[in-house]
Amino acid sequence: MVETFKDFGFAVKTAIKGMGITLxxxxxxxxxxxxxxxxxxxxxxxRGIHFLEQEKCISCKVCAxxxxxxxxxxxxxxPEKGLYxxxxxxxxxxxxxxCELCCFPCPTNCIHMGKEFDFSRFSRMDxxxxxxxxxxxSPAQKKEVDGIAAEKAAxxxxxxxxxxxxxxxxxxxxQDEKKDGE
Amino acid sequence: MLNPAMPLPDDPLxxxxxxxxxxxxxxxxxINMGPQHPSTHGVLRVLLRTDGEIVTEAHPHIGYLxxxxxxxxECLDYIKFQPYTDRMDYLAAMNNNLGYAxxxxxxxxxxxxxxxxxxxxxxxxxxxxxxxxxxFGTYGLDAxxxxxxxxxxxxxxxxxxxxxxxxxxxxxxxxxxxGGVVNDMPEGWEDMVLDFLDRFxxxxxxxxxxxxxxxxxxxxxxxIGVITRExxxxxxxxxxxxxxxxxxxxxRRDRPYMMYDRFEYDIPIGEGKMxxxxxxxxxxxxxxxxxKESGKIVRQAxxxxxxxxxxxxxxxxxxxxxxxxxxxxxxxxxRGELGFYIVSDGSKNAYRMRVRGPxxxxxxxxxxxxxxxxxxxxxxxxxxxxxxxxxxxx
Amino acid sequence: MFExxxxxxxxxxxxDWVLGLVGQDISIxxxxxxxxxxxxxxxxxLMGAIAFAVxxxxxxxxxxxxxxxxxxxxxxxxxxxxxxxxxDTFKLLRKEDIIPTGANRILFAFAPMLVLxxxxxxxxxxxxxxxxxxxxxxxxxxxDLGIFLxxxxxxxxxxxxxxxxxxxxxxxxxYGAMREAAQVVSYEIPLGLSLLVPVLIVGDLSLGAxxxxxxxxxxxxxxxxxxWAVFFIFYVAxxxxxxxxxxDLPEAESELVAGFHTEYSGxxxxxxxxxxxxxxxxxxxxxxxxxxxxxxxxxxxxSSSLIMFGVLLFKILVSIFVMMWIRWxxxxxxxxxxxxxxxxVLTPIAFFLLLGVTVWDLYDLNDKLWELFSRS
Ligand code: SF4
Ligand code: SF4
Numbered sequence: 001m002v003e004t005f006k007d008f009g010f011a012v013k014t015a016i017k018g019m020g021i022t023l024x025x026x027x028x029x030x031x032x033x034x035x036x037x038x039x040x041x042x043x044x045x046x047r048g049i050h051f052l053e054q055e056k057c058i059s060c061k062v063c064a065x066x067x068x069x070x071x072x073x074x075x076x077x078x079p080e081k082g083l084y085x086x087x088x089x090x091x092x093x094x095x096x097x098x099c100e101l102c103c104f105p106c107p108t109n110c111i112h113m114g115k116e117f118d119f120s121r122f123s124r125m126d127x128x129x130x131x132x133x134x135x136x137x138s139p140a141q142k143k144e145v146d147g148i149a150a151e152k153a154a155x156x157x158x159x160x161x162x163x164x165x166x167x168x169x170x171x172x173x174x175q176d177e178k179k180d181g182e
Numbered sequence: 183m184l185n186p187a188m189p190l191p192d193d194p195l196x197x198x199x200x201x202x203x204x205x206x207x208x209x210x211x212x213i214n215m216g217p218q219h220p221s222t223h224g225v226l227r228v229l230l231r232t233d234g235e236i237v238t239e240a241h242p243h244i245g246y247l248x249x250x251x252x253x254x255x256e257c258l259d260y261i262k263f264q265p266y267t268d269r270m271d272y273l274a275a276m277n278n279n280l281g282y283a284x285x286x287x288x289x290x291x292x293x294x295x296x297x298x299x300x301x302x303x304x305x306x307x308x309x310x311x312x313x314x315x316x317x318f319g320t321y322g323l324d325a326x327x328x329x330x331x332x333x334x335x336x337x338x339x340x341x342x343x344x345x346x347x348x349x350x351x352x353x354x355x356x357x358x359x360x361g362g363v364v365n366d367m368p369e370g371w372e373d374m375v376l377d378f379l380d381r382f383x384x385x386x387x388x389x390x391x392x393x394x395x396x397x398x399x400x401x402x403x404x405x406i407g408v409i410t411r412e413x414x415x416x417x418x419x420x421x422x423x424x425x426x427x428x429x430x431x432x433x434r435r436d437r438p439y440m441m442y443d444r445f446e447y448d449i450p451i452g453e454g455k456m457x458x459x460x461x462x463x464x465x466x467x468x469x470x471x472x473x474k475e476s477g478k479i480v481r482q483a484x485x486x487x488x489x490x491x492x493x494x495x496x497x498x499x500x501x502x503x504x505x506x507x508x509x510x511x512x513x514x515x516x517r518g519e520l521g522f523y524i525v526s527d528g529s530k531n532a533y534r535m536r537v538r539g540p541x542x543x544x545x546x547x548x549x550x551x552x553x554x555x556x557x558x559x560x561x562x563x564x565x566x567x568x569x570x571x572x573x574x575x576x
Numbered sequence: 577m578f579e580x581x582x583x584x585x586x587x588x589x590x591x592d593w594v595l596g597l598v599g600q601d602i603s604i605x606x607x608x609x610x611x612x613x614x615x616x617x618x619x620x621x622l623m624g625a626i627a628f629a630v631x632x633x634x635x636x637x638x639x640x641x642x643x644x645x646x647x648x649x650x651x652x653x654x655x656x657x658x659x660x661x662x663x664d665t666f667k668l669l670r671k672e673d674i675i676p677t678g679a680n681r682i683l684f685a686f687a688p689m690l691v692l693x694x695x696x697x698x699x700x701x702x703x704x705x706x707x708x709x710x711x712x713x714x715x716x717x718x719x720d721l722g723i724f725l726x727x728x729x730x731x732x733x734x735x736x737x738x739x740x741x742x743x744x745x746x747x748x749x750x751y752g753a754m755r756e757a758a759q760v761v762s763y764e765i766p767l768g769l770s771l772l773v774p775v776l777i778v779g780d781l782s783l784g785a786x787x788x789x790x791x792x793x794x795x796x797x798x799x800x801x802x803x804w805a806v807f808f809i810f811y812v813a814x815x816x817x818x819x820x821x822x823x824d825l826p827e828a829e830s831e832l833v834a835g836f837h838t839e840y841s842g843x844x845x846x847x848x849x850x851x852x853x854x855x856x857x858x859x860x861x862x863x864x865x866x867x868x869x870x871x872x873x874x875x876x877x878x879s880s881s882l883i884m885f886g887v888l889l890f891k892i893l894v895s896i897f898v899m900m901w902i903r904w905x906x907x908x909x910x911x912x913x914x915x916x917x918x919x920x921v922l923t924p925i926a927f928f929l930l931l932g933v934t935v936w937d938l939y940d941l942n943d944k945l946w947e948l949f950s951r952s
Contacts, residue, residue, distance in 0.1 A: 329905060
């Protein structure tokens with residue numbers, strides 16, 4: 001009986017002590033961040049949505065290989081050394097776990113983790129994000145590539161012409177040969 | 183309802199459930215605690231046979247969160263598996279990273295520079311604090327006090343910001359990597375951590391006033407769920423679960439790894455201050471004191487870091503292929519001994535990866551502890567095991 | 577009938593006035609119809625007032641909880657989030673009304689109403705203010721058995737809760753109901769005993785008489801040294817009676833999911849919610865009236881009944897704040913501890929206090945002590 005009463009007294013005492021702490025917190029400033037209005041300051045090391053410095057990327061696909069979940073998809077053509085014809089550089093954020101493993105092995109250090117973090121979408125397909133700033137050939141290199149392409153085309157045309165000519169010439173030769181053979 | 187073509191299960195418990203024998207109409211009833219229950223800390227399901235408020239039988243059912251982590255570890259390269267370890271014990275991801283990294287390093291015979299080791303110690307101990315904060319908060323929730331949880335989160339949020347500053351992520355850090363740590367600490371980080379620790383110590387006292395020494399809380403936890411020393415050993419309990427029962431065993435001191443033998447800190451053990459040795463309060467108290475001790479270690483580590491040699495990371499070959507062999511490393515996770523056992527066949531990925539999860543082993547004693555307790559006590563006992571289901575189910 | 581109640585006669589006058597617009601008189605209605613009509617209007621008004629108060633309480637609770645947990649609480653809908661509860665009410669109204677399979681549909685549907693009805697009905701006997709001109713309390717029904725009626729009618733709530741728990745066909749609900757039965761019934765003893773003390777001093781069971789008795793700063797809490805302890809017992813038992821933390825075992829969310837209302841959704845759920853806050857208000861109102869002088873502010877309030885109502889409201893709000901404060905601080909007790917506390921601590925103390933107060937009053941110790949002091 002005495003024990004129970006003692007306990008009760010103890011309980012009341014400690015309860016009042018605890019209530020003092022909650023009251024203290026009551027008058028302290030809340031720590032909540034009013035999210036959509038106040039954006040958190042994320043650090044420069046923050047691992048958010050990637051960004052790609054496309055002009056530096058050499059399309060070596062090392063990042064795609066290093067990714068544990070295989071969520072980087074790269075497709076590009078290499079028409080000429082140093083020039084890239086980009087088809088696709090997608091990262092599927094439905095899979096990505098923001099581990100940064102893709103960023104370390106990049107030989108030209110051109111894929112980075114960015115600061116963007118609120119990337120919610122209504123469907124999974126929308127979570128696949130295109131990392132490319134431009135598709136196809138870089139605008140800066142467009143001329144060059146066009147030039148090369150034109151040159152190539154010209155070469156090709158010339159070659160074709162030559163071939164045609166050769167082809168036109170050829171039957172005669174064969175005929176000649178045939179004739180010879182006969 | 184019952185399909186007559188289906189044979190009845192042999193287990194009387196299952197049979198009773200199937201035919202509905204143990205229902206409301208009888209004295210005892212079966213009741214499912216979880217997987218959708220507020221205080222099973224995730225998706226644990228405990229099947230209880232109750233006699234009124236008293237539990238007479240308990241069967242934990244696990245596996246709702248199974249993600250084949252071990253198998254993934256066998257299929258992926260060693261380096262690629264690192265982020266998956268984050269997702270096992272997500273409350274103490276740094277510790278999981280460390281356990282895995284240390285195992286692989288031992289397998290490959292890598293030497294880790296001193297600076298990297300100290301950074302690891304700092305980050306791991308901070309993570310221990312963060313993890314125990316959750317244990318403290320959710321234990322309050324189990325007891326019905328909601329405020330400690332939010333107070334604990336207030337401090338944990340600050341810690342997460344510190345983690346974010348050093349590694350860029352707030353929950354799944356992937357910071358400790360094979361060979362060292364990913365980044366060296368940024369400028370000013372040390373001061374921020376020390377400043378936080380100062381404030382934290384004040385808050386720690388507040389927590390005690392708010393919850394630890396609250397008489398109602400003591401009455402809810404003292405003498406409840408007592409684990410004897412023998413049981414501890416028999417069920418292979420580790421961590422605070424074991425130390426709460428008065429067994430003085432901590433891998434950091436007794437099987438020193440990294441540089442833990444150079445620090446000075448106490449290892450709290452349960453003394454039965456409020457009731458019997460090995461009750462819920464003792465386990466809780468061990469966690470509370472560990473938070474404080476971790477703070478001490480962090481301070482010492484920062485002091486040692488000034489004279490530390492080496493960089494934050496050792497040279498690791500790009501194509502990482504440890505030689506043939508097997509090895510096991512156990513480290514002191516906030517929840518107990520976290521062990522990784524890896525068999526290597528000399529290829530790029532492990533031949534066998536096995537994780538000894540502390541939560542998984544600690545959970546096993548529920549079957550023994552719960553019978554005889556009341557439902558409210560059952561909640562407290564489950565809470566005192568401080569399990570993380572992500573690691574139980576892996 | 578109408579002589580006893582200022583509110584009812586005011587309603588009758590209002591009907592009279594409305595009928596006067598169409599050239600009629602209240603006397604065209606037979607007396608029973610008059611009574612029922614006025615009673616219905618009063619009940620509707622009471623219900624509306626309680627519903628409105630609950631909106632405010634829920635907002636208060638969230639804001640207070642938020643600030644005590646270093647958060648902000650709702651602050652998006654309306655100024656300071658005041659409209660958040662309104663929005664939530666609409667959400668609750670739109671929710672599907674789920675009745676689990678195997679539930680006893682009739683009891684399941686009836687339980688929330690019974691639970692709420694008991695508590696709301698009790699408010700009829702609560703004086704909300706004091707009419708200085710007539711020298712009468714303003715209340716719906718100034719019944720001589722006031723407090724007796726209240727404690728009796730509030731007890732029906734237990735039946736409702738047990739019905740809810742049993743009819744839900746859910747084992748957790750059943751646990752909640754059983755706990756409620758055990759807890760509330762046993763806490764009615766210390767509650768009743770602690771209420772007996774002010775009744776003893778006032779010498780009347782009506783709360784109106786208690787209001788009158790305490791006018792001019794003559795609060796019951798000052799009457800003798802036991803009163804603070806009596807009030808403490810009353811408050812603790814009251815907390816247990818309205819299932820507030822640390823006695824929220826019937827709905828203990830970390831143990832019983834949501835206790836007896838686990839299976840309820842939508843409007844029916846909101847009835848339970850309202851009941852909780854209504855009974856908190858009831859306990860606070862009784863506490864304010866029986867211990868802290870009802871609407872009296874040491875006579876400073878003058879003769880305005882509106883100010884007295886405001887003062888009473890303020891006292892109730894303070895008491896409710898304390899209840900919330902306790903809830904957001906303390907852990908929950910276990911059911912056996914709750915019973916131990918009720919039977920082994922509160923009941924004996926209440927008995928002892930009752931005895932003490934009786935002796936004190938019997939020998940007029942107040943006056944004797946006063947004499948002693950003034951002589952020295
Ligand atoms: S590793 Fe770097 S350079 Fe190679 S494809 Fe990826 S982003 Fe481009
Ligand atoms: S962050 Fe990790 S998961 Fe995401 S793309 Fe890079 S390597 Fe893959």
